[in-house]
Amino acid sequence: MKKNELVHYHALLREISTDFADRGIVTRDDFDEYRRLDVSPVALRASRDDHEEAVLLLAEVLSRAAERSTDEATPGTESSADERPVPSW
Numbered sequence: 518m519k520k521n522e523l524v525h526y527h528a529l530l531r532e533i534s535t536d537f538a539d540r541g542i543v544t545r546d547d548f549d550e551y552r553r554l555d556v557s558p559v560a561l562r563a564s565r566d567d568h569e570e571a572v573l574l575l576a577e578v579l580s581r582a583a584e585r586s587t588d589e590a591t592p593g594t595e596s597s598a599d600e601r602p603v604p605s606w
Contacts, residue, residue: 520565527568528558530575543582551575 518526537543551574556567 518569520568523565523568523572524558524561527556527572527575530572530579531558533579534575537579537582542586543578547578547582551578 534543534548538545551571554567554571554574556563556571558568560567
């Protein structure tokens with residue numbers, strides 16, 4: 518993957534991270550290791566490898582959080598009105 522694609526993907530994962538935090542699915546502590554990397558999506562001078570590491574780490578954190586959230590969901594409950602619909606793709 519090219520660096521500009523990784524930067525874009527990094528930015529998208531950060532948006533998902535913000536959404537997960539707003540929903541209470543993740544906490545600030547979940548991102549400690551990511552913050553230690555000290556690479557943000559707007560760090561355009563960071564190397565491709567730095568962005569790749571950040572993307573992989575964010576994807577792992579969000580994946581674990583989504584899995585935890587799914588495991589904690591009670592079957593048969595209706596979603597609240599403020600929840601966003603899950604995309605079909």
